[in-house]
Amino acid sequence: MKLRFGRVRAVLTVLVAWGVLAGGAVAGGGPATAAPDTLRRSDAVPVAPGVEYEEFRMTVPRGTVHGHLLTVDLADPRVSTDLLYPGAVGARSPVSELADARDAVGAVNGDFFHISETQHPGVEPTGAPVGPAVSSGRRLKGAVPDGQRFGPAMPPGATTEDVIGVGHDGRARLDRLALRGAVRTAEGQLPLRGLNQYALPVDGIGAYTERWGPASRVRATCGTDTDRAAPCSTRTAEVTVRHGRVAAIEERPGGGGVEPGSVVLVGREEGARRLSALHVGEPVSISHRLVGRSPGPLRFAVGGFPIVRSGQPVAGVDTVTVAVRTAAGTGEGGRVLYLMALDGASGQTGLTVRELAELMARLGARDALDLDGGGSSTLVTREPYDPEVTVRNHPSGGMERPVPNAIGVFSHDD
Template identity: 70%
Template sequence: MKQRFGRVRAVLTVLVTAGVLAGGGVAGGGSAAASGDALRAGRAAPAASGVTYAQFSLAVPRGTAHGHLLTVDLRRPGVSVDLLYAGSVGARKAVSAMAGAQRAVAGVNGDFFNITETQHPGVEPTGASVGPAIAAGQRLKSAVPDGQRFGPALPPGTTAEDVIAVGADRRARLDRLSLRGSVTTPDGRLPLRGLNLYALPVGGIGAYTPQWGTTSRVRATCGTDTDRAAPCSTDTTEVTVRRGRVEKIADTPGRGGVPEGTTVLVGREEGAQQLRKLSVGERVRVTERLAGQRPGAPRFAVGGFPVLRDGAPLPGLDTVASAVRTAAGVGGGGHVLYLLALDGTKGNAGLTIGELAWLMQRLGARDAVNLDGGGSSTLVLRDPGSGTATVRNHPSGGAERPVPNGIGVFARQP
């Protein structure tokens, strides 16, 4: 891989250098300065206790990519990360607004999301993200089918269920979170196929909780598992369950907030037919959990597809399409988190997915995910003594794009 990207003229010029880039690494995270052909380090610029901020430039065949990097030492007392979000799954806000509201010292944008619905006239986009999301240990949502994703094509061997997560042990990791749930009715148990999703699997049943918000649930029954643009289903049912009993049954998905103590079940095709067997007043029990492949339930998780695993870029990464990108990486045995966003200013080059994986590797990450990019790419940082988080990169749209979630960094500032 090093030889392959020799043509990239990979020279990182650190303009404002974080501690991990200044040599020696943070918490065993490894030092990017160790690869002298890739990096020239300068002075350290701490942003908060255990958090450092850097800018960098990278020469590529198309020009120069300029970017911004946060390095987070999760072993430092009082340092943590959690999901930034707008209060509900189907809502969007600017990263700076979410960071300010949650009193984060820094953050980047998160997962790809249901940004448009040009294929389904009259159906409004939900703004909900693609992959699983967990905030402060609370399960917010599961992943849509791979064919219903927004964003670049998935690299081989990855799915919409892939996340970057942090567990109760305060270690960051890559994981894969699958929904395990059921709907128990008087006639038996039905599989639950989605939690707060903008796209349900064909034939499935999804649960919508108060965390979904007020956004319409119609989009959940549009497209198929392999074709996001396929027509909306005409065979749907929505069942409102309040305090364990069926309160209402409707033929089509609705909109509006879901009250506390209430779960709305939406079914399509076979799932709709099973829900139509219910009657008002009958008892229904809904259970759900997100099961990971790593030990311990995550306290935080956000969707993103892996580009780097065990210190090596994944095979089959795209090396053609260049774009403004955001990424998150893990180093130091899970104790160091790298959060990166490129500049979108006109004249700055973007990176391919392959180049991004190589860059995260050179910065010290052993595992990394690609997050939403383009106009969504945003990195914010709070000035010491200020309650306001300001944008440090230049979003390609000229201003912050409202997004459904992000990765927030929490720490004490000087």
């Protein structure tokens, strides 16, 4: 993969000047976090039918913020979106590779993920994302417990179940996807508390399908619902269900891919006790679904946490930590999708989460979600007839970081 950073740049022109923010309050609660600043946006450049790309620069007291924006017209019948992922939940690839594999015309990185594991010696990071994931209408995974997430602190009221996505009606929205499922046995019904997750709730049972991939399932039994660093559970069990019957029972979770037609159940504490009571050959059925708060299923969904609601920054978001950031927002009744990533080149500054929320609102988002940032922040576009995408921003690590998923944009001429 040949990576080309910022091959074509539009000439920046001043389109709008922001008013004074310092010394007053901003609607939505809390004091303003930035001094007087200006937003200078380039002319929008068509990427494909219904998709435009632009750059912007913003001056804040500590320096210059450089960002990249994709504006996606979901009302255009030639446009569609989907969640890109590397074929397994517990795997990672650079955004450019994810986009090239699906011929996407644009993409940004997605959810926060299980990137490190220093608290539990011998346990490897899975690379799996934090929140729910839906791709092409297929549910890939549920959300880990709030205390097991990676990333900046969430504002009050947010959970790991929060997502942004696009429904089968073609409208983008923020939603919240809760896992509902059960394991039915001859002795009764067991609640299913996880689907392809790197962390399970205490006392819970989780299901792992072939979409999980080869990553180890040991991490699922470490930490607690409120403390990611808590020790791994001493009471665990793993049951392999093949074609509707128990095929194997083990005391410890394993690794390696799950065979098609099979489901691996992992339990901890009370969940492990109940799985251990099963017998080889016993019939078992497993069901699961992701249930949203809004009507209609999402064709794709990716996790993050809300930063803008009804055009106003969410109260309680971080106002201190400055970082390179990625966000996705919706506008015009869900008919427009905004995908934004900051540039991580040396000499440029980032934003606090509060400043990010203010920025997304001014770019047009009525609702917006914070996605993974730092070295993960990546935005790519594909020029017409080009077999490879262009990485438009400079990832802060000097090269693309492999990530578990990305929001992909597609467009066709007819």
